[in-house]
Amino acid sequence: MARYVARRVLQMLPVMIGTTLLIFVMVWALPGDPFAGRCGQRPCSDAFVAAETARLHLDQSLPVQYGYFLWNMLHGDFGTVANGDTVLHQMIRAFPITLKLTTVAIAFEVVLGIGVGILAALRRGRAFDRATLLSSLVVISLPVFVIGFLVQYIFGVRLGFFRVTVASGAPWRDLIMPGFVLASLSLAFVLRLTRASLLETLNADHVRTAIAKGLPRGMVVRRHVVRNSLIPVITYIGADIGTLLGGAIVTEGIFNIQGIGGLIFSAVKLRENATVVSVTTVVVLIVLVVNLLIDLFYAVLDPRIRYE
C-alpha cells in the first residue's frame, strides 16, 4: 500500500507541471493587449506599459516567462496583482471559502443523494421511488443558475428563511442554500446512480443467499448491499469534486461568495496570468489528491481490492 501511494504521489508531479504549462500557454495566447482595457478609453501611458512589462517579463519569450514563474513559485512568490495584493494572499483568502462551499455541497450529495437513493431502491416502484425519480429529473433538466435564482428568490427574498447573499468570510450557515444549489445537479445524479447500483446488487447471488439464510432485511442491506453498491457512486463523487471547485463560479456570482470562481473570472478578464495559473495549479493539486484518496477508499469498501 505504501509503495502504491508513493508511486501515485510521484505521478502527480508530471501531471501538475504539464497542466500549469498548458494553462500558462493558453492564457498567454489569449487575444487582446493586456493593457488595452486597463486604462479605460485611453491608451495607457508609455511609462505604465514599460513598468508593467518589466514586472511581468512580458518582453521575454514564453519559455523564459514560464521559467520565471516556476522559479518564483518554488520560492512561494506567486506574483503580484495590479492593486498591490499578492496572488498568494488572494488565494489564501478565496480558497477556504470555495472549499467550505464545496464541502457543504459534498455533504448534501452524500447524505441526501446516497440516503434517498438507498431508500428509493428499497421502495422500488412505490410512490416514494416515483417521486424521487421525477424530482431528480426536474433538477437535471434545469440549469444551475435557474435553480439558484429560484431558490434565492423564494427562500431568501420572499420567505426570508435564509440570508439572500453570503456574508464576507462565508460563515457555514450562510452556505447552506448556495451549497444545496451547487450540489443540486450532482445530487440528482448521485441519487439515480445509487439507486441503480443498489438495485443491481439486490439481485446478486450473495444477497439471495443471505436472505435465504434468514438474516433480517435491514442487516442484509447494511452489511452486504450498500458497501458493494457504493463503488461507482464514490467514483462519481470523486470526479465531481473537481467540477464543483471549478464550476462554482455561477453559484458564487448569484450568492456573492468571494471564492476562486469569481477570482479566476476577473483574472482572465484583466489578463492577470499569474492568478489564473496559480489558482488552476492548486485546483489540479486538490483534484489529484482527492482522487488518490478515493482510490484508497476503494480498498476500505471492497476488501478484495489490494494495492501493490
Add this chain to the structure above:
Amino acid sequence: MKQRKLIVASALFAAGALALTACGGGSDDAGGDTGSSSTAAVTIYNTKPQNALIPSNTNEVGGGNILDNVFRGLVTYNPDTAAPENAMAESIESTDNLVWTVKLKSGQTFQDNTPVTAESFVKAWNWGAYGPNAALNNYFFAPIKGYEDLNPADPDEDGPKKAPVPTTKELTGLKVDSDTQFTVTLSTPQSFFPVEVGYTAFYPLPEAFYADTAAFGKKPIGNGPFQITSGDGDSGFTLEKWAGYKGADQPKIAKATFKTYTSDAAGYADLIAGNLDFMEQVPPSALVGDQYQKDLPGRTLNKPVGIIQTATLPMYVKGYDDPNLGKALSLAIDRATITKSVFNNGRTPATGWVSPIVEGYKPGACGEFCTYDPAKAKEFLAKSTFKGPFSYSYNADGPGNKESAEAICNSIKNALGVACQANPYVDFSTLRKDEVAKKMKSVYRTGWQMDYASIQNFLEPLYATGSSSNDGGYSSPEFDALIKKANGEKGEASLATYQQAEAVLSQQMAIIPLWYQSQQSGWSERLSNVKVTPRSTLDLVGLTVK
C-alpha cells in the same frame, strides 16, 4: 419495524431542517446591517477596486466611490447642476487661461492631523505626472508645462529600446507660492481648468503617502468628510464620519459601508430583500418591463449621466472618409426604436456629441443627420464612393452590446438595402487593441464616459487631431482651430465656441452619435434625500436615514 424507523428518520430529518432554517433566518452579519437606528451604516453596492486606493492610480468606479468620499479636491461638483463649487480652494483665477493662481482655504487638515497645504497638492501632482510611477491618471497632468520632461517617449514604439528615465521629478509648470497658494502654468490655454481640477487625479496627498505608498494604497488617509475605519477590497470598506472635517459639506449620516459584490444580480437580490441600501445601476434583467420600479416603488430614479455611445468610422479605410457615407449610415439608424426595444428606455437617442448633463450642452448639433430617414439615407449612399457591405464591431462582454449591435445592423440593412454584419469581439481589451492599432475594417462601437462635466471633455480628447482617444483618425483643421479658440476664451463665449466646434462634426459624420446613457438606481426604504452626483455615484453629503 421498518415503518417506525422510517417515521423516526423523517421526523429527525424534518426537525433538522427546521433547526437549520432557524439558524439561517435570524442571522446578522458583520458587513451589512438591518438595524433600525439612524446610527446604523448605510450599505452601498460597490465593485472591487481594480487598483490600489491611490488617487492618481484610480480610474474606475470601485475605487472612485471610496476615494471621492475620503478626499476633497480643490472643487466638488454640485449634484444637481454639475457646476464646480470650491472645496479646498478659496479661488482659482487666471487672466489668460494659461497661468492659474490657486488660493487655498486655510486651516484644512488631513485625517492624520497634518495640514493641507499648497505643497500637498503640488507634490501629489508631480508624483502622478512622473512617468515611472506608472499612474493610470498620468495623462491628466499632460496640459501642465513640463509634462514631457517627466514622460519621455519610447524612442522606437514597440521596439526593444525602452523609454529613458526622466531627468527631473517636478513639473516646471507647478510653483508653490506659500502654504495657501500655488501657481499652475499650462502649456496651452484651457478654459475648463477650474472644472477639471475636481477630478480624482488632482486630490492632495499627505506626507504619509510618500513614507509608505503600499500601506496607503490599502487604507488611504484623506482630507474629506469620511475616513476608512476598516475593510478591504474583497469584502468592502466601512467609512465613518470624520469629526475633524472643516468643510461646509458636512454629511448627515455617521457611517457608510461600501460592500463589494461580484455580480450585480446578487446585489439586486439583496436590495429587494432589504439587506442593501443603494445600487447605482440595477442589472439589465431588472429593467425589463420596468420591473425595478415595481420591486422598489417610489425608490428609483432614471437620470441621464455623462456617458454617450457612438459608432466610429475608421478614416484610414478606403471609402469611409467620404462624408456621404457617414451621413447615410447615421440616417439609417432608427435610434428611437432601438433605445425602446433593446434598452427599455435606459438610453435616450442622441442629437449631438455631448451629454445633456454638462455645462455647454446644446441639443441638435447633429441636426437632420441624427433622425431616422431611410429615403434620405439612400440618397446619400448613392452619392458615396463606398456602398457596403458593412460590419459593426463591438465587445461582447458588455450588457446589451450584442442586441444593440444586431439592431443597428438590421436598421442599416432595412433602410439602405445593403448587407451589414454584427461582428463580436470577445471582450473590451481585445476590441481596444485593434482600435488602437488601427486595424478596424468597418464601423465599430465606441463610447465615452466623461472625466469632468464640461463640453470640452466630450470634444477635444475624442475628435481633435491626434488626441489620445481619437482612434478613428478623424482630423479637421476647422474643428481644431475652434477648440483652440474656445480653450482660450472665458465663460459664455467659450461655451459658444465649443458649440460651434461640435457643429463642425456634422460635416463629416465620421463619428455617429447613437444615444445618451441614463442610470437606473434603486434604494431601500431607509434612505431619503437620495441624489446622485454627476459621476453617477450616491451623494453621501445630503443623504439622510429614516
